[in-house]
Amino acid sequence: MFKNAIIYRLPARWHINAGQLSQHLAPQTFKRAGNMDMQSQGWIQPRESSNGLVHQVNRQFLLRLQTEKKILPxxxxxxxxxxxxxxxxxxxxxxxxxxxxxxxxxxxxxxxxxxAFTRLSSMWVWIDPVNGWLVADSSTSARAEEALKLLFKAVPKFPLETVRTVMSPGAAMTDWLASDEAPEGFTVDQDTELRSTAESRATVRYVRHTLEADQLRQHIETGKQCTRLALTWADKISFTMAENLSIKKIALLDVLKENHELTGKNDDERFDGDFMLFTGELQKLLKDLIKALGGIVAEPMKEKL
Structure with missing residues (x-):
């Protein structure tokens, strides 16, 4: 499923169903770029079996944004x-x-x-109207905001909020490294990046390297702050968190896959099963991660995105 996660908040129990959301998105259905267009963007059916532009499994919504760009250097x-x-x-x-x-x-x-040649790409968007999450499978906020702009335009009074936590992710990750203690339910893996807050912006990176607490403390004492940290949650999902709370390199671990046998199912059933597994576990991960960061400070987004 998702490899990355740019996270936003929706009011819990957002009262809209898949059919209503699909109707709102219908005018933005993807169309191929015209001869004189540099780019075209719109929503496509997440699956051929989807009923409209919103694929629903267990009260979870999945959207797919498609982008066509002309390649003209x-x-x-x-x-x-x-x-x-x-x-x-x-x-x-x-x-x-x-x-x-x-x-x-x-x-x-x-x-x-x-x-000009054209390049097609797509981006998954998961909406959890029950627990109040919107997650874009993007490595950058700028790309995720392309989907948000369309949603703001399509859905009347779209109630989206940015996720701002009591403790900033950068400060929290720095504390975890300095104390050599991860928050409850998490373990620290072998990748991290620390960057100086001084003008030099001196940076130290560890890649698949044992993180020695004494060495890390020395870097922190000289004014460096953690900007990226690899973590594992509940021995089920590994990921890398950045200082802006974006999540990358999401991977379901074997212990989770082994408990999720879908042999003998067709493609649609396997897809829906994977989606249920992924969203069910990511809901719990996000809840624990927000708790480790002290909770959420609500911050409404502006439609001028």
């Missing part, structure tokens, strides 16, 4: 523009000025755009 545009500018200079006897060069570049872009 600026180096190609600039090269063709220079060739055209040289031809124009030969015709008129003097090099084109700034305004003329800009117009040439726009003309070249318009000519090349219909012939």
């Amino acid at each position: 600026s180096s190609v545009i600039n090269q063709v523009t220079r060739e055209r500018a040289k031809e124009l200079e030969e015709q008129q006897g003097f090099p084109p000025g700034r305004k003329q060069t800009k117009e040439l570049k726009e003309q070249v872009t318009d000519e090349l755009l219909p012939r």
Whole structure:
């Protein structure tokens, strides 16, 4: 399922069903980019068997945002523009000025755009209206916000909140390393990054390396703070948390997979079973993680995203 998680909050027991949400999203159904479009973005059916644009399993919603981008490197545009500018200079006897060069570049872009290659990508969005979570499978907040912009536009008074905790993730991770003690239910793994708060921004990274408490304390005492830390929750899920609370490298561990046998099921049943397993465990992980960070300070998001 998800490899990354950018996390947001919804009011618990958000009163909207899958059919209503699908109707709101229908005008934003994905359409292929036109000849003169650099990009097209919209919602697609999460599964071919999905009933509309929202796939529901056990009161959990799954959305899929698809993006088509034209691949038109600026180096190609600039090269063709220079060739055209040289031809124009030969015709008129003097090099084109700034305004003329800009117009040439726009003309070249318009000519090349219909012939550009395209790249399709998609992003999962999980909505838990029961426990109040919205999670985007993205490694960056900027990409996740592309989905949020569409949701704000589609859903009237979409009640989304950013997740701000009592203790900042960076400060909490630094404390865990300094005390050599992870919060209850978690263990610290072998990857971390510490960065200086000084202007130098000096950075130390450990990758698949035993974390020695004394060494880490020395770095912390010199003004470094933990910006990334690999953790395992309940011996079931490993992940890496960043200082902005984004989660990456999510992996279900063997102990969890072994207890989840779906042999003999068809693809749709396996998919739904995996989705139920993933969301059920991630709900618990998020609850424990927020508790370890002191709880949530609600902060409504602005629709101007």
